Amino acid sequence: MIQEKLYLKGDKLLDIYGYEFKAIKNALKLGRENTIKKVKESELKGRGGAGFPTGIKWEMAADIKAEQKFIVCNGDEGEPGTFKDRYLLEERPLKVLEGIMIAAYAVGADKAYIYIRGEYSKAIDVFLKTIEAARKEKILDDYFEGSDFKLELKLIRGAGAYVCGDETSLINSIEGKRGRSRIKPPYPIEKGLYNQPTVVNNVESLCCTAEILNPDSEEFSQLGIKGSRGTKLLCLSGDLNKPGLYEVEFASVTLKEIIYDLGGGLKEGENLRFVIPGGISTAIIKSENLDFPYSYQDFEKRGNSLGSGAVIAVSKKHDLLDLMLNVSRFYMDETCGTCFPCREGNRQINKILKSFKNDGKKIDAELVSDIGNTIRLAARCGLGQSSLNFIISVIENYQTDLEIGGKLYA
Amino acid sequence: MLRTEIDGIKIDLDEKMSILEAAKKAKINIPTLCYEDGLSIYGGCRLCVVEVEGEELLKPACATEIKAGMKIKTHSKKVRELRKNLFELIIATHNIDCQLNCLTCSRASNCELKEIAEDIGVSKMRLEPIKRGDSVDNSSYAVIREPEKCISCNRCIRKCEEIQSIGIFTTANRGPETVVTTFKNRGLGNVECTNCGQCILSCPTGALHELYQKDIVLDILNDESKHVVVQTAPAVRIAISEPFSNQAGDIATGQLITALKRLGFDAVFDTNFTADLTIMEEGTELIERIKSGHRLPLFTSCSPGWIKFIEHFYPEYLDNLSSAKSPQQMFGALAKSYYAREKGIDPENIVVVSVMPCTAKKFEAKREEMAGDVDYVLTTRELASMIKSAGIDFLNLEKSEYDELLGVSSGAADIFGTTGGVMEAALRTAAEIITGTELKKIEFEKLRGLEGIKKAEIEIDGLKLKAAVANGLGNARKIMEMIKAGEEFDFIEFMACPGGCMGGGGQPISCDDNILEKRQKALYKIDKNKKLRKSHENPYIKKLYDSYLENPGSEIAHKLLHTKYKARKI
Numbered sequence: 008m009i010q011e012k013l014y015l016k017g018d019k020l021l022d023i024y025g026y027e028f029k030a031i032k033n034a035l036k037l038g039r040e041n042t043i044k045k046v047k048e049s050e051l052k053g054r055g056g057a058g059f060p061t062g063i064k065w066e067m068a069a070d071i072k073a074e075q076k077f078i079v080c081n082g083d084e085g086e087p088g089t090f091k092d093r094y095l096l097e098e099r100p101l102k103v104l105e106g107i108m109i110a111a112y113a114v115g116a117d118k119a120y121i122y123i124r125g126e127y128s129k130a131i132d133v134f135l136k137t138i139e140a141a142r143k144e145k146i147l148d149d150y151f152e153g154s155d156f157k158l159e160l161k162l163i164r165g166a167g168a169y170v171c172g173d174e175t176s177l178i179n180s181i182e183g184k185r186g187r188s189r190i191k192p193p194y195p196i197e198k199g200l201y202n203q204p205t206v207v208n209n210v211e212s213l214c215c216t217a218e219i220l221n222p223d224s225e226e227f228s229q230l231g232i233k234g235s236r237g238t239k240l241l242c243l244s245g246d247l248n249k250p251g252l253y254e255v256e257f258a259s260v261t262l263k264e265i266i267y268d269l270g271g272g273l274k275e276g277e278n279l280r281f282v283i284p285g286g287i288s289t290a291i292i293k294s295e296n297l298d299f300p301y302s303y304q305d306f307e308k309r310g311n312s313l314g315s316g317a318v319i320a321v322s323k324k325h326d327l328l329d330l331m332l333n334v335s336r337f338y339m340d341e342t343c344g345t346c347f348p349c350r351e352g353n354r355q356i357n358k359i360l361k362s363f364k365n366d367g368k369k370i371d372a373e374l375v376s377d378i379g380n381t382i383r384l385a386a387r388c389g390l391g392q393s394s395l396n397f398i399i400s401v402i403e404n405y406q407t408d409l410e411i412g413g414k415l416y417a
Numbered sequence: 418m419l420r421t422e423i424d425g426i427k428i429d430l431d432e433k434m435s436i437l438e439a440a441k442k443a444k445i446n447i448p449t450l451c452y453e454d455g456l457s458i459y460g461g462c463r464l465c466v467v468e469v470e471g472e473e474l475l476k477p478a479c480a481t482e483i484k485a486g487m488k489i490k491t492h493s494k495k496v497r498e499l500r501k502n503l504f505e506l507i508i509a510t511h512n513i514d515c516q517l518n519c520l521t522c523s524r525a526s527n528c529e530l531k532e533i534a535e536d537i538g539v540s541k542m543r544l545e546p547i548k549r550g551d552s553v554d555n556s557s558y559a560v561i562r563e564p565e566k567c568i569s570c571n572r573c574i575r576k577c578e579e580i581q582s583i584g585i586f587t588t589a590n591r592g593p594e595t596v597v598t599t600f601k602n603r604g605l606g607n608v609e610c611t612n613c614g615q616c617i618l619s620c621p622t623g624a625l626h627e628l629y630q631k632d633i634v635l636d637i638l639n640d641e642s643k644h645v646v647v648q649t650a651p652a653v654r655i656a657i658s659e660p661f662s663n664q665a666g667d668i669a670t671g672q673l674i675t676a677l678k679r680l681g682f683d684a685v686f687d688t689n690f691t692a693d694l695t696i697m698e699e700g701t702e703l704i705e706r707i708k709s710g711h712r713l714p715l716f717t718s719c720s721p722g723w724i725k726f727i728e729h730f731y732p733e734y735l736d737n738l739s740s741a742k743s744p745q746q747m748f749g750a751l752a753k754s755y756y757a758r759e760k761g762i763d764p765e766n767i768v769v770v771s772v773m774p775c776t777a778k779k780f781e782a783k784r785e786e787m788a789g790d791v792d793y794v795l796t797t798r799e800l801a802s803m804i805k806s807a808g809i810d811f812l813n814l815e816k817s818e819y820d821e822l823l824g825v826s827s828g829a830a831d832i833f834g835t836t837g838g839v840m841e842a843a844l845r846t847a848a849e850i851i852t853g854t855e856l857k858k859i860e861f862e863k864l865r866g867l868e869g870i871k872k873a874e875i876e877i878d879g880l881k882l883k884a885a886v887a888n889g890l891g892n893a894r895k896i897m898e899m900i901k902a903g904e905e906f907d908f909i910e911f912m913a914c915p916g917g918c919m920g921g922g923g924q925p926i927s928c929d930d931n932i933l934e935k936r937q938k939a940l941y942k943i944d945k946n947k948k949l950r951k952s953h954e955n956p957y958i959k960k961l962y963d964s965y966l967e968n969p970g971s972e973i974a975h976k977l978l979h980t981k982y983k984a985r986k987i
Contacts, residue, residue, distance in 0.1 A: 167593065185588060190460045190480045263584040344569065344588065344595025348460050351506035354593035356546060374543055384475045384495075385463040392474065 009268045012238050013257045014218045014227055015211065016094075023131070023140040024074045028152075030220035031108045035154045042113045042220065043069060049219045049228035050236040054091075055081060055172070055209030056286065056315045057389065058303060061216065063413040068114040070208045076116040077205040080107050080194075080213055082123040083132070085169040086286035087337065088317030091240035094212035094252050096123060096130035099214065104146075104160075106213025109220055112156045114206055119158055122177055125165040135162055169341035173388050174207035175199075176343065188345040188388035211240055211316075231257030233369055236304035239313070243270045245320035252293050255301065263297035266289040266320055277322035281404070285314020287334050288393035290400035291321075327405055331398050332360050338394040349391030352382040356398065370408070375402065421487045426612035436467055436478035440491055444770065445708055447491050448500065448536045450529075451570040452479045453619055456579055459571050462507070464500055464533065467491045475499065481492060499536045502712030509544040512565045512623060516666035522566070526660060526805075527926055530621060551596070557778040558783045559612035559628055560922075566624035569597055573616035573625060580915060582891040583726070585610045609729045609987055613722035613913045614776030614796075627776045629922060631799040634770055638681040645768045646756070647682040648748045648823070651689055652774040652834030652918040653797050655939040659925040659932075660801040661811045666935030671816020677772075678817060684756075687819045688771065689826030691747040692833040692842070694961070695719060696952035698741040698978050700846045701969035703908055707880070712736050714883075714906035717839050719743040721781035722913025722922075724982060726890050731897050732949030732984030740979040742787060744833065745771050745778055748823065749790030750977040755854075755965050756772050756823060768792050770967060772800045773889070774834070774921035777913065786980045825957045828944030835937045836917035837864040837871060840910040844884070845876060846953045852878040859950060865941070867916060867933055883907045889903015889915040 011327050019061045020026055035041040047062030068076065078197055080103065084092040095103055107119050123131050141147040150157050167273040168186040170176045175189035178200050199205025208216075215237055221336030230237050235257035255265070266272070266282060279294040290311050299305045306313045321330065339353040355378055362368045379395045386392045402409065419430040424595050426443045440447050450462035458480045460542040466475035470488035475496065483489075490496065511530065519525060524546075527630045551564035571588065574597060578584040585608045599608045617625045637643055703715050718724060718739040742750070748771070753764040770793045771778065780869060795803070804811050813871040819825065829845050832838030841861045848856055861874040864884070869892035875882045883906045887893045893911045898905065914920045916933040920941065929935065949955060966974045 136821075154836050170591075186591075190458060190477075192482070340592045342592050344591045344593070345459075345566070346463055347507055348503055350569075350593055350595060351510055354547070355506060355509065371543070377502045378506070381499050381506065384473075385466045385477075385499055385503060387460055387463070387477075 009255070009260050009264055011254050011269075012230065012259075013254055014224055014238050015102070015214045015240055016252070016254045017099075020099050021142055021405070023137070023146070025100060026101045028105055028108075028146070028224060030114065030217040032152065033222055034109050034112055034334045035152070035156060035219045037220075039069060039113055039115065042109065043327065045228075046113070046216055046219055049215075050234065051212065051215050052303060053209055053217065054211035054215065054239070054316070056086065056288070056312070058312070060177075061208060061212050062195060064206055064208075065110065065113050068204050069205045071197065073204045075201075075203045076114055077120065077200045078107055078111045078114065078116045078119040079117065079174075079177065079181070079200060079205055079207040080121040080210060081125070081172065081174065081177060081207050082121055082210045083165045083172045084124050084210070084315075085128070085172040086288065086317055087316040088242055088283065088319045089315040090242050090285050091252060093124075093127050093130050093315055094240070095210050095214055096127065097133050100134050102214045102217045103134070103210055104137055104141060105207075105217040106215075107160060108151070108158055109216050110206060110208055110213060111122050111158050114204075116206070117157055117159065120163055120181055120200070121160065122163045122165060122171070123379055125167045131162065131164055138162060168343070169337075170343040170388075170390050173390060175388070177207065178205065183188040185343075187345045188386070188390075206292075231259070232302060234304050239301070240316055241265060241269070242315075242317045243320075244317070245283075246274050246279075246322040246324075247320050248272055248274055258300045258302040260306075261298050262292065262301055262302050262318070265301060265318060266297060270318075270320060273320065273322055277324055280321050280323045280325070283319040283321065283397065285312055286298060287319075287337065287397050289314040290396045291404065293404055327401055327409060328360065328364050331401055332357070332364065334397045335360055338390075342391065342394070346385075346387035346391060348382045349386040349394060350414050352378045352391075353394055356395065360398075370402075372402070372406075376400075419483065419485045420750050421483055421485065421489065423489045424491055430483065433482055434489075435482050436476065436481050436489055437465055439483045440478060440489075445491055446536065447478050448533050449479060450533060450621060451572060453572050453575070456572065456575040456619075459575065464503060464537075464568055466496060466499065468496050475546070497538070497711075501539055504534060504537050504539050505542055505544050507568055508542060508546075510546060510547050510568050512546045514546055517820035522623040524926070526842040527928060528623070547795055549596075554599075554604045554960065555628070555675065556606030557610060557612065557628065557780070558606065559779040560605050560610065560614055560617065561626055561628050562605060563624050563626075564596060564598070567597055568622055568623045568796070568926070569595055570621060572619040572621065576615050576619040580889055580891050581611070581613060581913075582894045583609060583611065586616070599876050609985075611722040611729075611913055612777035612780040612922075613890065615914060617776065617922050627796050628779055629799060630779070630793045630795060632801050634793050634795060635803065636795070637768055642766060642798075643760050643768045644683045645681070645770060646684040646686055646752050647770045647772060647940055648686045648691075648745065648752075649676050649677070649772045649833065650745070650774055650918060651692065651831050651838075651940065652921060652924065652936070653772050653800070655834065655919065655936050655943070656774065656797050656924050657801060658812065660798070660805075661679045663928045665932040666931040666939050668939050669811075670943070671722045671818070672811055672814040674808050674817040674819055675814045676755055676811055679809055680803060682770070684820045685817075686699050686748065686752070686823040687826050687830075688744045688748055689822045689830035689833070690955075691744040691751065692830035693826050693952035693955045693958050694747055694978065695741055695744050696818050696829060696842050696846050697958060697962075697969045698851065698974060699739045699953075702739050702741065703843065704851060705846055705970070707882070707907060715739055715908050717910045719777070719839060720834070720911060720913045720918070721777035722890065723893060723911040725777065725780070725985070726893060726913060727897075728982055728985040730894070734897070734900070735982045735984065738982055740981070742790075742978050742980045743781065745773065745794075746781065746787045746790045746980070747978050749782070749787075749792075751961075753822065754789070754977060755961065758774065758865050758965075759822060770795060772797065772923045774918045775914075776922040786982075798923060798925055801925065822957065825955060826949075827955050827970055828947035828950035829952045831943040832940055833945070834940045836867065837861075837886045837910065838911050838917065838940070840864050840884055840886050840908070842952060843908070844882075845951045848877045849951065849953065851880065867937065869915075884909070886910045888912040888917050888920075903908065
């Protein structure tokens with residue numbers, strides 16, 4: 008039996024009076040530089056999906072001189088199959104708060120925003136109460152524990168756009184602008200919210216920093232292997248016996264064990280066809296190829312990504328075309344409409360798949376491949392670049408089942 | 418210094434710039450669509466993507482700053498294939514079909530998309546056109562929008578917001594439903610559109626064009642019972658040849674007149690004549706206001722885009738506007754009164770057509786305050802199209818002269834076509850009237866050029882006149898804010914379009930580089946070569962006052978040549 012490693016998932020924390028804020032206190036004791044150093048040494052990578060090293064992001068932001076800097080906690084969890092941030096916001100809001108405080112202290116920001124997905128009404132309620140309590144207790148809005156660190160925190164409710172999970176789109180959204188990506192550079196750490204240096208971190212990433220700085224969980228940074236340190240929250244869903252949220256140490260389990268052990272295997276009478284390893288913007292992995300350790304580098308080796316940690320098991324009972332249509336429809340609806348390859352490419356892919364289903368027309372694999380390449384190589388942001396990963400990987404793996412000829416990604 | 422390599426060509430750059438700009442320096446053309454000089458970078462069309470060595474994903478040349486040591490391939494196989502695919506996707510949203518196609522398009526003769534297709538080497542179209550079923554927005558008297566052709570490149574949005582500081586367009590919806598529209602989809606006629614038509618000049622698809630009156634004018638020319646007179650604005654003569662020659666800066670006044678006569682107009686007159694008249698009326702107003710010190714600064718009122726702008730955004734300053742009608746409207750009023758009397762024609766049978774570099778003039782002609790002065794307004798583009806469809810070999814035409822009575826003008830009137838021209842023309846006259854002596858130098862160099870805002874202090878006989886000139890509504894807004902902040906002026910010339918009328922929204926769409934400089938040079942050349950260069954010396958203006966209007970600002974002059982404005986909502 009695989010054992011979960013409980014850090015982020017540790018004790019339920021809702022009562023601010025019982026919470027000791029050990030990590031931020033430790034950070035204040037260590038000072039800014041050493042706090043950043045510790046996060047860098049922990050090799051923490053952004054848990055939102057892109058995997059950018061958090062410590063380096065902080066260091067760059069800390070090095071920039073500016074009157075005003077901002078921290079933004081990205082809780083616009085929109086990747087289908089992902090529900091880890093929701094869990095943290097609802098069940099561990101104080102850890103999230105502490106993570107935000109550490110980040111703000113480290114980079115020298117005195118204003119922070121937390122942007123929570125609009126549909127997460129419970130998370131929003133819980134977090135609003137947390138902010139209220141923290142203000143009352145002078146944890147926010149006042150010098151923390153007699154230090155020179157003070158933070159204001161504001162909650163922003165998302166308005167229901169997947170693209171706003173992208174950091175620059177999220178920043179536009181906070182500013183009241185249309186949710187669409189900004190051209191990078193400048194990166195948010197140079198010119199972000201209201202053109203000020205801004206660090207945008209995922210909810211889980213910030214909770215990890217609260218573990219890293221907490222003297223009670225010193226070993227957290229040593230978990231896993233080089234390049235994949237700490238734990239990862241996994242959102243197991245699909246045709247599994249035990250779907251749910253699990254916390255595992257990196258590289259201590261294989262994807263196969265995650266499915267068959269943690270997830271309790273497939274529901275009775277069903278056979279696994281493939282796994283979507285990190286949300287629908289990642290490529291599928293066939294059932295026979297799951298036996299590899301769960302780590303950043305093992306996914307990278309396979310040209311894949313562990314994405315947001317949404318592991319979806321898909322059994323053979325599903326129609327491949329229906330799945331592709333479902334995903335295609337999602338991306339078509341969610342492109343922000345700014346760049347042509349993403350907007351028009353996803354529209355055309357949806358059209359092609361529909362005509363395959365409804366009119367029995369053959370899919371022109373070369374055309375699909377051309378459009379796929381165009382989106383992947385030329386789209387303006389990560390949404391577009393990864394929007395066809397699922398569909399292309401299904402076609403690549405199941406060409407004969409789908410009666411598709413031709414070559415993909417020539 | 419920055420050393421890089423583009424397509425194997427080593428170049429050294431002295432300053433930061435985008436890959437697109439650097440490529441231009443290396444004489445490499447990278448196709449662009451959503452990019453436009455002078456507008457912010459949008460990075461939407463992705464046609465300008467290039468390969469940067471060491472990076473898998475392609476980079477948009479417009480939005481990527483070039484760095485030392487970069488090795489860039491602008492036309493590799495990967496890039497070329499991708500551009501072709503991308504172009505297919507774009508064209509599918511342009512909805513070309515039997516009704517709406519390249520032959521009937523407003524950009525039939527100079528389609529930007531066609532040029533890009535050629536640059537990219539497009540050879541196949543695998544995607545069917547997408548029908549959105551959007552209806553045409555014909556709510557405006559000036560600008561029409563055909564959303565089916567729009568590909569959402571956002572150039573109109575940026576032009577309107579960034580250059581004109583208005584922002585009537587916006588992006589609505591998301592995903593493939595993303596469209597460019599007006600606030601609450603109300604239509605161009607129901608928002609704060611100034612009708613300047615700058616968006617038309619920016620639109621690469623023909624989704625925006627003027628409200629066409631060319632067909633109705635052709636019909637009227639066939640109506641024997643009507644006496645159809647035409648007037649041509651100053652900026653038309655220096656741009657009308659562009660659609661035929663594809664080069665800017667040629668003066669074609671004589672050919673223009675011949676072409677209009679061949680088209681069947683009964684009399685060919687010049688808006689220049691009433692430009693001279695405007696100077697007499699507005700100049701008189703200026704002198705009076707300076708003497709009394711009331712309602713200063715005086716604002717010019719000949720640009721109808723500017724008028725609608727101030728009516729919407731600065732209605733508290735409407736009193737500062739000169740009450741003089743624009744030259745177009747003065748002409749219409751005179752054609753149906755003075756000209757009718759002189760020629761013995763029933764004004765009912767006179768039809769006044771104007772050819773303007775302007776789309777806002779179409780709206781102006783419809784204003785209730787001046788209704789009936791001018792019946793139809795054609796843009797320079799519409800006239801070029803009429804000339805083509807009448808089989809007139811424009812470039813090789815013999816020259817003709819304007820008909821007399823309303824056709825003789827001074828050089829001061831010609832420069833109405835450029836930013837700074839109205840001011841200069843007014844000063845030539847005002848200075849001589851105030852001082853009673855002849856100006857030694859009639860060129861006011863400080864007021865020339867293409868800068869967005871020009872300020873000058875002009876001394877006339879001990880009187881110091883603070884003058885300012887603004888072109889483009891963004892600059893007009895800046896001046897208005899200066900005034901609000903307490904800066905003092907006496908006389909300000911405002912033109913809605915960048916460059917003034919010569920850069921108007923009704924002018925031929927750019928076919929050459931530096932068109933504004935070339936057009937401007939041509940206008941000053943016409944002025945310089947004229948013997949008559951001051952409005953008040955125009956003998957036909959003198960005759961008009963002597964025999965009909967009495968003197969500037971008289972009762973009859975007020976009735977015919979002056980108007981009112983109204984505050985509009987935002």
